Amino acid sequence: MDLKYKRILLKLSGESLMGDKQYGLDEKRLSEYATQIKEIVSLGIETGIVIGGGNIFRGLSGASRGFDRVKGDQMGMLATVINSLALSSALTAAGQKSRVFTAINMFPIGEYYSKWKAIEAMQKGEIAIISGGTGNPFFTTDTGSALRGIEIEAEVMLKGTRVDGIYTTDPEKDPSAVKFEKISYDEIYTRGLKVMDLTATTLCKENKLPIIVFDMDTVGNLKKVLTGENIGTLVY
Numbered sequence: 430m431d432l433k434y435k436r437i438l439l440k441l442s443g444e445s446l447m448g449d450k451q452y453g454l455d456e457k458r459l460s461e462y463a464t465q466i467k468e469i470v471s472l473g474i475e476t477g478i479v480i481g482g483g484n485i486f487r488g489l490s491g492a493s494r495g496f497d498r499v500k501g502d503q504m505g506m507l508a509t510v511i512n513s514l515a516l517s518s519a520l521t522a523a524g525q526k527s528r529v530f531t532a533i534n535m536f537p538i539g540e541y542y543s544k545w546k547a548i549e550a551m552q553k554g555e556i557a558i559i560s561g562g563t564g565n566p567f568f569t570t571d572t573g574s575a576l577r578g579i580e581i582e583a584e585v586m587l588k589g590t591r592v593d594g595i596y597t598t599d600p601e602k603d604p605s606a607v608k609f610e611k612i613s614y615d616e617i618y619t620r621g622l623k624v625m626d627l628t629a630t631t632l633c634k635e636n637k638l639p640i641i642v643f644d645m646d647t648v649g650n651l652k653k654v655l656t657g658e659n660i661g662t663l664v665y
């Protein structure tokens with residue numbers, strides 16, 4: 430099988446882990462993700478994963494409800510650790526080894542992250558789940574994901590989300606939005622597109638890490654992206 434990439438960083442949406450629920454974790458969605466991820470690892474793809482926390486807590490929405498922003502962001506980062514443990518557990522149930530790394534030292538919940546430990550895990554066919562975002566407030570997991578993708582020398586960052594690519598406007602709000610097959614980093618700025626935060630886009634641009642935004646909630650899509658099928662939107 431012709432594979433486009435040898436090493437990837439997959440960003441998973443916290444919100445998608447809710448499945449059809451209003452909050453928290455959906456076991457069916459976790460198991461679907463685990464099965465798809467196991468499949469790509471069996472093809473020999475070295476896989477690092479960063480997961481969001483939006484299904485549990487977001488610092489910014491906490492602040493709008495009166496929480497201290499920094500404490501709210503710390504709660505959000507802990508939410509990404511919860512999601513990472515849940516995915517790791519689903520991967521174990523699917524027969525796939527993984528290691529959870531944390532941006533902040535909280536052994537034995539996970540191992541304190543280092544680039545080299547993550548690469549060592551991936552080279553052994555284990556998945557490196559890198560949790561806790563960047564470890565700092567005022568960032569997002571998209572930025573954490575760009576950062577870790579660059580650090581672990583991934584060839585691409587795959588942003589698996591609820592929409593099937595980048596559109597001229599938010600497709601969840603505007604049915605007349607038109608999808609891009611590809612788009613430059615600069616056009617994301619000039620058009621003011623909100624699909625990823627600008628810090629993440631800038632990090633990827635400066636370090637020449639391409640991004641593919643695709644719909645991760647349709648089973649089979651992850652493999653399609655990696656075998657070069659033209660789904661999603663490429664940011665270059």
Ligand SMILES: Nc1ncnc2c1ncn2[C@@H]1O[C@H](COP(=O)(O)OP(=O)(O)O)[C@@H](O)[C@H]1O
Binds near residue numbers: 444445592622625
């Ligand atoms: N121009 C756009 N193209 C695609 N999606 C967009 C756009 N603008 C806003 N979005 C929204 O961005 C969301 C994905 O980004 P985000 O909220 O960060 O999700 P995630 O939970 O995957 O991190 C989509 O669900 C979509 O509603």
Ligand SMILES: O=c1ccn([C@@H]2O[C@H](COP(=O)(O)OP(=O)(O)O)[C@@H](O)[C@H]2O)c(=O)[nH]1
Binds near residue numbers: 503564
């Ligand atoms: O480096 C980081 C990454 C995440 N967060 C916090 O964690 C929350 C959950 O992450 P995010 O909203 O990016 O999750 P997603 O939208 O991907 O589910 C964010 O709202 C932030 O409050 C943070 O403070 N620093």
